[in-house]
Amino acid sequence: MVKEIVDGLENGAGLSKDALAALLLCGDMEEIAYLKAHARQAADRVFGKDIYIRGLIEFTNYCKNDCYYCGIRCGNEKAQRYRLTRKQILECCRQGYALGFRTFVLQGGEDAYFTEKRVCAIVYDIKSKFADCAVTLSIGEKSRRTYQAYFDAGADRYLLRHETANSAHYAKLHPSQMRLENRKRCLYDLKEIGYQAGAGFMVGSPFQTVDTIYEDLRFLGELGPHMVGIGPFIPHRDTPFAYAQAGTLEMTLRLLSIIRLLHPRVLLPATTALGTIHPAGRELGVQAGANVVMPNLSPPQVRKQYQLYDNKRCMGDEAAEHKQELAKRMADIGYRLVVSRGDYGKE
Numbered sequence: 010m011v012k013e014i015v016d017g018l019e020n021g022a023g024l025s026k027d028a029l030a031a032l033l034l035c036g037d038m039e040e041i042a043y044l045k046a047h048a049r050q051a052a053d054r055v056f057g058k059d060i061y062i063r064g065l066i067e068f069t070n071y072c073k074n075d076c077y078y079c080g081i082r083c084g085n086e087k088a089q090r091y092r093l094t095r096k097q098i099l100e101c102c103r104q105g106y107a108l109g110f111r112t113f114v115l116q117g118g119e120d121a122y123f124t125e126k127r128v129c130a131i132v133y134d135i136k137s138k139f140a141d142c143a144v145t146l147s148i149g150e151k152s153r154r155t156y157q158a159y160f161d162a163g164a165d166r167y168l169l170r171h172e173t174a175n176s177a178h179y180a181k182l183h184p185s186q187m188r189l190e191n192r193k194r195c196l197y198d199l200k201e202i203g204y205q206a207g208a209g210f211m212v213g214s215p216f217q218t219v220d221t222i223y224e225d226l227r228f229l230g231e232l233g234p235h236m237v238g239i240g241p242f243i244p245h246r247d248t249p250f251a252y253a254q255a256g257t258l259e260m261t262l263r264l265l266s267i268i269r270l271l272h273p274r275v276l277l278p279a280t281t282a283l284g285t286i287h288p289a290g291r292e293l294g295v296q297a298g299a300n301v302v303m304p305n306l307s308p309p310q311v312r313k314q315y316q317l318y319d320n321k322r323c324m325g326d327e328a329a330e331h332k333q334e335l336a337k338r339m340a341d342i343g344y345r346l347v348v349s350r351g352d353y354g355k356e
C-alpha cells in the first residue's frame with residue numbers, strides 16, 4: 010500500500026486524503042523506510058548531497074500577538090524581553106559571514122519598535138556589507154506595501170508559517186483578531202512581490218487531525234511556496250497549551266518525506282524543534298528529505314530568551330559557532346554543508 014502511494018507521488022499522481030492517512034498511520038516501519046528513502050532520493054536528484062545552512066538571528070522577542078502555543082506571546086508576563094540593536098544584528102552577520110554563512114534569517118515577534126523604516130535600514134545595511142548573501146525575514150504579518158518596501162530594500166526571502174489551513178483549527182490556536190485569511194493574503198502577496206516565500210505548520214499541534222493536515226497539504230499545493238517549514242509542536246510551560254501533548258519525531262519525519270515527494274524542489278529545513286525532540290533529529294530529518302539546517306547566530310546571552318517552546322536547543326551543534334560539529338554530523342550520514350546562498354532548486 011505505502012509503496013503504491015509513494016510510487017504514485019513520484020509519478021505526480023498526487024495524494025488523496027485516504028492515502029495521507031495510510032502514510033501517517035502505517036505501523037509497518039519497513040514500508041515507511043521506503044517512503045523516507047524515496048523522499049531522500051527525490052531531494053538528491055535536485056540538490057545532490059548539498060545541505061544548505063542559514064544563520065538564524067532572533068533579533069527581538071517582543072510580540073503584539075498572543076498565539077496560544079507560543080512562549081513569547083504578549084500574554085506571557087514571565088518572558089524576559091530583549092531586542093538587538095542594528096549594530097548587534099550586523100555583528101551577528103559579520104561573525105556568520107566569517108563562519109561561512111551566506112544566508113541570514115532575521116526572525117522576531119511582531120514588534121512595533123521595528124518599524125518598516127528600521128527594518129528596511131537593517132536589510133539595506135546587510136545587503137550592502139554582504140552583497141553575496143541572501144536575507145530572509147520572518148517577522149510576521151504586514152501590509153503588502155511594507156512587504157514591498159522590505160523587498161525593495163533587498164530582502165530576498167520571507168518565512169511565514171500558515172500554521173493550519175483550516176479556519177476552525179486556526180481559531181483554536183489564535184485569538185479572534187488573528188485570521189487565517191489574512192495570513193494567506195500575506196503569503197500570496199509575498200509570492201507576487203517576488204520573494205522566495207515559505208509557509209509551514211507545526212506537526213501535532215493541539216486539535217490537529219489528518220483532515221487538517223490534508224488541508225495544509227492542499228494549501229501548499231495551491232500556494233506553491235519555495236520553502237516549507239515544519240517541525241513538531243512542543244508545548245511551552247507558560248501558555249494555555251502547557252499540558253498539551255507534543256508532536257512526534259516520527260510524524261514529522263513522515264510529513265517531511267511527503268512534502269519532499271509532493272514538492273521535490275522545495276527548500277525544506279530540518280528544524281531546531283526536530284533537533285530538540287531527538288538528539289539525532291536533524292540527521293533523521295535530512296535522511297527523510299530535508300535539505301536545510303538553520304543554526305543559531307544570535308548572541309549567546311539572548312538565545313535562551315527566545316523560547317517559543319520549552320527546552321529549545323540553541324547550544325552545541327545548534328549554535329553557529331559549532332558549525333564544524335554540525336558539518337561532521339552531516340558528513341557522517343553522507344552529506345555536506347555548503348557555503349552558498351542555497352536558493353530554491355531550479356529546474
Ligand code: SF4
Pocket residue numbers: 072073074075076079080081082083117118119149
Ligand atoms: S507565534 Fe509569532 S506571532 Fe504568534 S505570538 Fe509567537 S512570535 Fe508572536
